[in-house]
Amino acid sequence: MNDALIKLLQTLLVLLIVSVVAFFFLKMAPGDPVMLLLGSEYSPQAYARLMHELGLDQPVTVQYLHWLGRFVQGDWGISYVTRDNIFKQAVLQALPVTLSLATLSLLMALALGIPAGLLAALFRGRWVDGLVSSLSVLGSAFPSFYLGIILIWVFGVELGWFPTMGFVRPWDDFWDGLYHLGLPAITLAVYYTGLIAITTRSSLIEVLNQPFIAAVRARGEPMVRVVGVHAMRNVMMPLVTVIGLQLGGLLRGAVMTEVVFAVPGLGQMITTAVLSREYGVVQAGVMLTALFFVAVNLVVDQTYRFLDPRLRAR
Amino acid sequence: MLTGQSGPLLALQDFTLRRGAHAVLDAVTLTLDSGRTLGLLGESGAGKSTLAMALIGLLRPPEVELFGSMVFAGTELVGLPETQYRALRGNRIGLVFQDATASLDPCFTVGQQICEPLKRHLGLGPREATARAIELLTQVGIPDARSRLNAYPHQLSGGMQQRVMISIALACRPQLLIADEATSALDVTIQAQIMELILQQVRASGSSAIFVLHDLALASQVCDDIAVLYAGQLVEAGPATAVLGAPKHPYTIGLRSCVVELDSEHLNPLVGSVPSLNEMPDGCHFCTRCPDAIPRCSKERPPLITHQDRQVACWLVPELPTSAPASAPVSVGAS
Amino acid sequence: MKSFWKAVSLQRNAMFGLAIVGIFILMAVFAPVLAPYNPTEQNLEFALQGPSGEHWLGTDSFGQDVYSRMLYGARLALGIGFASVALGLLGGLIIGLLAGLLGGRVEWALMRLVDAILAFPEIILAIAFVAVLGMGTDKVVYALAISFVGPFARIVRSDVLQVKARPFIEAARLMGVPPFRIIVRHLLPNVLSSLMVQAGIRISTAILLESGLSFFGIGVVPPTPDWGLIIAEGRGFITMAPWISGFPGVALALLLIGLTLLGDGLRDAFDPRSGGH
Numbered sequence: 001m002n003d004a005l006i007k008l009l010q011t012l013l014v015l016l017i018v019s020v021v022a023f024f025f026l027k028m029a030p031g032d033p034v035m036l037l038l039g040s041e042y043s044p045q046a047y048a049r050l051m052h053e054l055g056l057d058q059p060v061t062v063q064y065l066h067w068l069g070r071f072v073q074g075d076w077g078i079s080y081v082t083r084d085n086i087f088k089q090a091v092l093q094a095l096p097v098t099l100s101l102a103t104l105s106l107l108m109a110l111a112l113g114i115p116a117g118l119l120a121a122l123f124r125g126r127w128v129d130g131l132v133s134s135l136s137v138l139g140s141a142f143p144s145f146y147l148g149i150i151l152i153w154v155f156g157v158e159l160g161w162f163p164t165m166g167f168v169r170p171w172d173d174f175w176d177g178l179y180h181l182g183l184p185a186i187t188l189a190v191y192y193t194g195l196i197a198i199t200t201r202s203s204l205i206e207v208l209n210q211p212f213i214a215a216v217r218a219r220g221e222p223m224v225r226v227v228g229v230h231a232m233r234n235v236m237m238p239l240v241t242v243i244g245l246q247l248g249g250l251l252r253g254a255v256m257t258e259v260v261f262a263v264p265g266l267g268q269m270i271t272t273a274v275l276s277r278e279y280g281v282v283q284a285g286v287m288l289t290a291l292f293f294v295a296v297n298l299v300v301d302q303t304y305r306f307l308d309p310r311l312r313a314r
Numbered sequence: 315m316l317t318g319q320s321g322p323l324l325a326l327q328d329f330t331l332r333r334g335a336h337a338v339l340d341a342v343t344l345t346l347d348s349g350r351t352l353g354l355l356g357e358s359g360a361g362k363s364t365l366a367m368a369l370i371g372l373l374r375p376p377e378v379e380l381f382g383s384m385v386f387a388g389t390e391l392v393g394l395p396e397t398q399y400r401a402l403r404g405n406r407i408g409l410v411f412q413d414a415t416a417s418l419d420p421c422f423t424v425g426q427q428i429c430e431p432l433k434r435h436l437g438l439g440p441r442e443a444t445a446r447a448i449e450l451l452t453q454v455g456i457p458d459a460r461s462r463l464n465a466y467p468h469q470l471s472g473g474m475q476q477r478v479m480i481s482i483a484l485a486c487r488p489q490l491l492i493a494d495e496a497t498s499a500l501d502v503t504i505q506a507q508i509m510e511l512i513l514q515q516v517r518a519s520g521s522s523a524i525f526v527l528h529d530l531a532l533a534s535q536v537c538d539d540i541a542v543l544y545a546g547q548l549v550e551a552g553p554a555t556a557v558l559g560a561p562k563h564p565y566t567i568g569l570r571s572c573v574v575e576l577d578s579e580h581l582n583p584l585v586g587s588v589p590s591l592n593e594m595p596d597g598c599h600f601c602t603r604c605p606d607a608i609p610r611c612s613k614e615r616p617p618l619i620t621h622q623d624r625q626v627a628c629w630l631v632p633e634l635p636t637s638a639p640a641s642a643p644v645s646v647g648a649s
Numbered sequence: 650m651k652s653f654w655k656a657v658s659l660q661r662n663a664m665f666g667l668a669i670v671g672i673f674i675l676m677a678v679f680a681p682v683l684a685p686y687n688p689t690e691q692n693l694e695f696a697l698q699g700p701s702g703e704h705w706l707g708t709d710s711f712g713q714d715v716y717s718r719m720l721y722g723a724r725l726a727l728g729i730g731f732a733s734v735a736l737g738l739l740g741g742l743i744i745g746l747l748a749g750l751l752g753g754r755v756e757w758a759l760m761r762l763v764d765a766i767l768a769f770p771e772i773i774l775a776i777a778f779v780a781v782l783g784m785g786t787d788k789v790v791y792a793l794a795i796s797f798v799g800p801f802a803r804i805v806r807s808d809v810l811q812v813k814a815r816p817f818i819e820a821a822r823l824m825g826v827p828p829f830r831i832i833v834r835h836l837l838p839n840v841l842s843s844l845m846v847q848a849g850i851r852i853s854t855a856i857l858l859e860s861g862l863s864f865f866g867i868g869v870v871p872p873t874p875d876w877g878l879i880i881a882e883g884r885g886f887i888t889m890a891p892w893i894s895g896f897p898g899v900a901l902a903l904l905l906i907g908l909t910l911l912g913d914g915l916r917d918a919f920d921p922r923s924g925g926h
Contacts, residue, residue, distance in 0.1 A: 010761075025780075025781055145860075256861050
């Protein structure tokens with residue numbers, strides 16, 4: 001348990017550094033927030049007054065502490081463009097959307113990728129293997145934004161199977177929401193499916209060569225159980241490892257997919273914010289993704305212990 | 315000692331295993347009666363482990379080609395369909411692997427792994443299987459068996475892991491136990507314990523055992539009969555006292571003189587090394603290293619003949635009928 | 650060098666990837682020679698024309714030749730890819746060496762900093778830096794380079810720690826070889842080999858990121874012939890002029906596939922056990 005505690009403290013420290021970086025990033029951004037708020041005409045006194053109001057006349061470290069204090073309480077400022085609470089915008093509106101997209105894609109990818117990898121490993125060297133391996137490489141290398149455009153064109157415009165625009169939240173209307181998420185989720189899933197299939201295949205091949213597999217067969221267990229239970233159980237570890245390592249890739253794909261399909265998630269929020277020079281929103285988005293990323297990595301780390309008994313408490 | 319009631323438990327007749335163009339096992343003929351222990355001796359690459367794997371059916375077409383015959387308790391194993399073979403594995407034939415640490419699934423508990431064959435072959439329910447598992451673990455000398463059931467393999471020491479492996483192999487009371495270098499990976503002190511344990515279990519249940527070994531001294535202590543393999547060929551087979559006490563085949567003689575006595579003054583290594591599969595001579599595979607080889611040895615393979623109390627395959631050893639009367643049963647097959 | 654070649658050539662996929670990448674490198678290098686038009690030359694009368702004799706891959710909404718833009722796009726993509734990875738590699742090397750060799754507090758501090766950088770997903774980091782630095786080709790290179798420093802630093806440090814512990818380093822020290830010499834002649838070569846493989850793999854990520862950023866409109870500025878940018882420009886005309894987005898997209902996909910194959914092949918040739926960092 002001590003191990004986990006140390007890990008947690010280290011993570012908090014890292015998050016603290018992250019917050020410092022995020023704060024100073026905002027400071028470095030071009031543009032003067034006071035001027036932006038005041039508009040084109042203002043007097044030096046108005047400037048000084050607003051500066052004092054915003055606390056910008058304090059030393060930087062004090063500003064940081066104030067900002068940090070506000071941040072952890074959920075006060076992330078107001079967006080210039082929407083005049084809305086940034087926290088509400090980011091956490092309550094954008095984040096759930098990105099999460100639903102990512103979750104749906106991951107589920108699709110697992111449902112397709114694991115069986116594909118399994119088949120490729122079992123029929124190693126034959127055409128099934130070649131097909132799965134080639135498609136997987138293709139899928140994992142193909143740029144998601146381009147794929148999105150192609151899919152929109154083919155399935156949305158030409159065939160009309162999926163809607164090309166508009167977004168419905170799955171928690172407002174489940175099936176309609178899912179329908180609108182379909183194409184973006186498929187686009188994102190392509191990348192991950194390839195990755196999962198490749199990892200499943202290579203891990204399975206390696207596991208099947210282990211002596212304990214022969215030992216299980218020597219007990220008279222049928223291949224279905226040897227592969228399906230014993231081998232797959234041992235494949236879970238490397239699979240989760242890869243999924244964890246590739247979270248960055250998943251997010252990258254999610255950002256690209258959101259922009260292409262106009263899905264109002266974090267990715268779209270951040271990119272539009274950069275274009276409209278909404279640094280407060282960018283900062284919030286950056287902090288949020290970092291927080292989330294760190295949290296998920298922590299969870300994945302803990303999952304290892306669960307999956308591999310050798311890593312559990314000594 | 316028992317002799318087989320309706321014939322030997324295991325009978326190999328000209329059993330050949332080919333991998334690609336090479337015969338890894340070349341026309342091996344031997345028998346094993348129930349209740350007896352057989353030691354398969356030979357250096358690395360002789361084909362001992364291959365034979366063990368072939369016996370339990372883990373090495374079969376299409377990876378390899380099998381010829382000849384291998385009959386176990388009246389069932390022909392060569393060409394046996396997989397479904398039927400599966401009913402034998404872990405049930406009537408048990409296999410103990412060399413490296414117990416690598417042979418136990420790290421993600422499942424010891425209990426889960428012992429209960430697997432119990433549930434599958436004996437159809438035991440969870441309660442009965444657990445009870446039997448505890449019984450087995452205690453039998454192999456694992457203390458506190460009940461709590462050990464929930465342990466994962468890595469939580470046990472090497473010796474304990476091997477005991478678990480043995481209990482898994484013995485779970486369904488097999489007629490034949492194959493131990494493939496079962497103690498080679500263990501410390502010397504533990505080796506003796508484990509060997510004794512296996513022997514005790516085998517004797518107690520009246521089953522037969524095949525020990526794949528490279529250690530002559532161990533073989534002489536543990537095995538009733540010995541079969542010596544060289545590069546896939548059976549060169550000498552018979553009771554341990556005969557084969558190891560007074561070996562007739564040049565290879566066995568050489569092996570025995572390699573054994574370093576505590577008071578010996580110098581080492582007596584066997585010259586040369588096993589030829590690679592590509593360079594294997596046509597006749598007797600040992601002719602390249604044999605100090606007494608004659609030209610015939612490299613061209614014609616010597617047949618397995620009976621010489622006194624054992625069987626030998628060597629041109630230099632004449633056929634001699636068994637001098638002793640049939641009261642001392644000889645568990646060697648006839649050519 | 651010879652053994653390197655031997656190892657790589659054994660991988661059929663890697664050779665295939667190498668062939669593809671090779672073609673693109675040639676395209677990039679000889680773009681000025683191969684391109685029939687100036688990539689930013691606008692001819693509004695010929696806008697939105699399909700593939701023809703004069704314009705092999707058609708023209709876009711400004712009348713620019715898609716073929717020429719595609720060729721120059723290869724130049725840009727590979728240029729940004731190599732430059733950002735090289736810079737990131739340099740930064741990572743320095744930090745990793747310092748951390749690995751100096752140890753103690755310095756290592757701890759540097760590694761926590763690296764952890765902080767790694768806490769951000771690459772794309773977010775790249776977007777953030779572009780937001781701060783501004784847009785444009787050079788800014789994109791810097792932004793990407795910074796986001797690569799993290800992974801490289803980690804790899805370098807762990808390699809340094811591993812190599813440092815090896816007996817031959819100890820032997821060299823005992824023989825009185827000066828520390829700097831040990832680093833340069835013994836340490837670096839061992840660290841560099843696996844690093845090169847990682848760098849190779851990162852190039853495709855770099856190209857994907859930069860074209861993605863340009864696609865969003867926060868990467869290079871128009872009228873720079875960047876594939877991502879062109880795809881974005883052609884997006885509005887996807888039904889009536891699919892060649893604008895189509896061809897550069899195919900080029901991008903092919904190059905990425907080639908790089909992936911090559912990267913995987915390199916990794917398998919030198920370290921078959923690693924599943925990618």
